[in-house]
Amino acid sequence: MRHKGDMSRVRRRLRRYGALLLHLRYLILPPLVVLMVILPVSVQFTVVGQGDVASLEKACRGIELLLPVFAIWWPAFALRAGIETAEWELFRGYTGSRGAQLGFVLFCDGLYLLLAAGLYSWLAGQFPEIGALVWIHFLRECLLVLAFSGLFYALAYGLRSAIFSLVLLFAYRLLSGAIWQLPSWLDLCGGPAGLETSLFTGRYAAILALIVAAFAQGWYLDRHFEGSAGRERGRG
Amino acid sequence: MIAVSGLSKRFQKKWALSELSVELGKGVYGLLGPNGSGKTTLIRCMMGIYRPTAGHILLDGQPVSRKNSMADRAGYLPQQFGVYGDLRVYEALEYIAAVRELQVAGLDREITRCLEKVNLQRRIDTKVKTLSGGMLRRLGVAAALLGDPEILLFDEPTVGLDPEERMRFKSIVEGMWGKKTILLSTHILADVEALCDFIVIVKEGRVLHNLPQKEVRHLADGLVYETAQFPEVGELVETQALEGEKRYRVLSRQKPAGGVLVEPRTEDGYLCAIKGI
Numbered sequence: 001m002r003h004k005g006d007m008s009r010v011r012r013r014l015r016r017y018g019a020l021l022l023h024l025r026y027l028i029l030p031p032l033v034v035l036m037v038i039l040p041v042s043v044q045f046t047v048v049g050q051g052d053v054a055s056l057e058k059a060c061r062g063i064e065l066l067l068p069v070f071a072i073w074w075p076a077f078a079l080r081a082g083i084e085t086a087e088w089e090l091f092r093g094y095t096g097s098r099g100a101q102l103g104f105v106l107f108c109d110g111l112y113l114l115l116a117a118g119l120y121s122w123l124a125g126q127f128p129e130i131g132a133l134v135w136i137h138f139l140r141e142c143l144l145v146l147a148f149s150g151l152f153y154a155l156a157y158g159l160r161s162a163i164f165s166l167v168l169l170f171a172y173r174l175l176s177g178a179i180w181q182l183p184s185w186l187d188l189c190g191g192p193a194g195l196e197t198s199l200f201t202g203r204y205a206a207i208l209a210l211i212v213a214a215f216a217q218g219w220y221l222d223r224h225f226e227g228s229a230g231r232e233r234g235r236g
Numbered sequence: 237m238i239a240v241s242g243l244s245k246r247f248q249k250k251w252a253l254s255e256l257s258v259e260l261g262k263g264v265y266g267l268l269g270p271n272g273s274g275k276t277t278l279i280r281c282m283m284g285i286y287r288p289t290a291g292h293i294l295l296d297g298q299p300v301s302r303k304n305s306m307a308d309r310a311g312y313l314p315q316q317f318g319v320y321g322d323l324r325v326y327e328a329l330e331y332i333a334a335v336r337e338l339q340v341a342g343l344d345r346e347i348t349r350c351l352e353k354v355n356l357q358r359r360i361d362t363k364v365k366t367l368s369g370g371m372l373r374r375l376g377v378a379a380a381l382l383g384d385p386e387i388l389l390f391d392e393p394t395v396g397l398d399p400e401e402r403m404r405f406k407s408i409v410e411g412m413w414g415k416k417t418i419l420l421s422t423h424i425l426a427d428v429e430a431l432c433d434f435i436v437i438v439k440e441g442r443v444l445h446n447l448p449q450k451e452v453r454h455l456a457d458g459l460v461y462e463t464a465q466f467p468e469v470g471e472l473v474e475t476q477a478l479e480g481e482k483r484y485r486v487l488s489r490q491k492p493a494g495g496v497l498v499e500p501r502t503e504d505g506y507l508c509a510i511k512g513i
Contacts, residue, residue: 012337019334023320023327086318090379093283093312094336226286 016095017107020078027077031070035115039063040122056127057195060137063123064189067116068144069173072152074108075101076166083162088227100222102153102215109149113142133195140196143207147188150214157221237261238282238387238417243291245277245441252277254441255291260417264409266428266449267421268506269438275421276315278438279389283312307336310387315395317376321365325356328364329379338383350378353408369396377405388418394427406430429502437509444509455505459513461486461495468492471511473504487513 021028042062047055079101082091095101120138124131148169155165176187188207238260245253253274267275280286282293283306293300300306319328329347338346351357354374359367367375373396380388394402409418409431422428428435428449435452437444445455461470463484470488477483486492487508507513 009337012339016334016337019331023323023331025322081320086316087320088318089280089285089314089316090312090318090332090376091335092285093280093314094307094332096284096307224287 013103014107017104020081020104021074021108021111024074024077028074031073031112032115034066034070035112035119039066039119043123053130053133053195056123056130056133059123060134060195063119063137064141064144065173067141068148068189069170071109071112071145072148072166072169074112075105075149075152076156076162078104078108079156080162083156083160083225092225096225100219102219102222105149105153105215105218109145113145116141116145133197136196136199139199140204143199143204143211144188146211147207147214150211150218153218154214154221157218157225160225237294237296239292239294239297240278240282241292241294243278243281243293244289245274245281245286246289252441253281253288253291256438256441256443257291258436258443258446260419262414262417263433264413264418264420264431265434265436266432267419267436267438268423268425268428270423270510273438274441275438276391277441279312279391279419279421282306282389283310306387309385310389311380311382311385312388313376313380313390313393315391317372317379319364319375319379321363323364324361325351325364325367325375326360328375329382332379333382336382346382346384350381353381354378355404370398370401373397374401374404377408381408386416388412388416389421390419391421393420394422394424402427425503425506435502435506437506439510449502452502452505452509453500456487456500456508456513458497459487459489459508460498460500460504461488461492462498463492463495465492465494467495471507471513473507487511489513 039062043059046062047059081087082095082101117138120134120141124134127134152162152165152169155168156162159165159168173189176189240256240258240260243253243256244251256274256278267278269275277286281288282300284300293306295304295306295309298304319332323331326347329350330343333343333347348357351360354377356371356374356378359371364372364375373393377390377393380390394405397405406427409420412418420427420432432449434446435449436446437452445452447455461467463486464481465484466482467484467486467488469490469492470486472484472486474485475482476485484492485498486495487504488495491497
């Protein structure tokens with residue numbers, strides 16, 4: 001058996017990403033439940049059927065409460081093995097020299113946004129007159145998903161704990177109501193009260209810059225990661 | 237062929253490796269040294285877990301990189317082998333095969349082969365968290381053997397194994413003799429004597445010697461004495477009680493009182509190198 005077989009490197013890489021996700025077992029479920037049960041049901045029960053801008057706005061606010069932050073669930077539990085468990089050495093040995101885990105985080109984001117696109121397709125069907133606004137909101141959510149993921153990626157390797165970083169970002173999201181009283185730049189999901197008609201604004205340029213900076217920082221920290229809190233360093 | 241050249245690794249103020257150079261071809265190499273001598277750090281640098289502070293690692297003449305990665309060609313058993321405890325033994329190897337990005341075709345057969353090698357074939361459905369320490373270690377060996385890699389890096393492979401399991405591990409390594417580059421990091425000299433073609437002795441992050449196993453004993457030529465009196469000079473390496481009389485084995489440049497020069501053993505050569513005698 002040889003590594004350079006018929007299966008392409010890309011397919012083997014995707015298989016690795018798939019294995020990392022599937023071996024989460026029941027921990028793979030929460031984002032799926034949020035995207036496929038909680039959000040559709042809550043939107044259905046509260047607003048859909050009226051078809052006006054106000055009800056769409058209400059639906060979008062509801063979605064935004066959970067959708068961006070749950071994007072970090074899969075990367076957090078999958079990368080935990082390579083950061084803070086006894087498995088880290090084996091995991092890093094086989095994956096570290098192949099490059100950082102950036103690809104896996106983006107793979108999770110892509111999969112998550114694909115499922116989210118299904119939710120938004122359904123939502124656009126409920127608001128046929130103002131479907132464009134639905135898709136603009138979806139693009140906004142894409143940016144927020146990437147922003148949360150980038151922050152998670154940088155924090156996880158910076159703090160050497162995927163789970164603590166997950167808790168921090170969930171706490172941040174939960175407390176963002178309180179943060180709303182502070183300057184809006186402190187709240188990633190803040191912004192104008194009404195629905196956006198365009199994302200070509202200074203706010204979204206800043207979020208885009210934050211995404212690039214957070215992923216770049218995460219990538220750098222990931223590449224230089226050498227075990228948790230130095231406890232493994234320099235042995236033997 | 238693996239060539240390590242001028243490899244240094246610093247952790248804050250401490251140098252774990254200091255311009256270490258060594259070449260490894262086909263054969264079984266024992267990486268021998270006291271605790272903290274840099275054995276684990278060297279293997280972690282080879283696997284890309286640590287980024288060297290200076291120096292190079294060449295694989296077949298090319299620097300190790302993403303395109304010429306050790307991970308693509310090596311099986312690795314870390315000092316602390318761990319995998320999700322909720323997985324069953326078979327699933328754990330399936331998972332590791334995916335993490336290693338091994339070719340899928342024949343994976344079932346390959347997992348079975350590796351489990352048979354380490355005598356875990358009857359534990360295929362056992363959850364990893366219920367395995368004993370020795371079984372977990374054997375699972376780690378099976379994981380390293382997956383895909384029949386041409387290089388095997390074992391960090392303390394026999395720790396936690398009972399005598400029978402150690403024998404089995406030795407027979408696995410002997411079965412691959414001459415076909416692969418195998419590096420065993422250990423401080424158990426008996427394992428090295430039984431298995432290795434070459435011994436690489438490291439101390440304070442440097443390679444002191446890289447010799448054929450049979451030549452290591454010659455490092456102590458003319459330096460090993462046995463005496464019935466407690467030695468006042470040299471390094472005492474063994475005390476034996478024979479028929480009520482004590483015999484002391486000592487390494488020394490000076491002849492101890494009542495000392496008789498004896499044939500050195502591999503252990504004597506290793507100790508002479510480490511103690512600078």
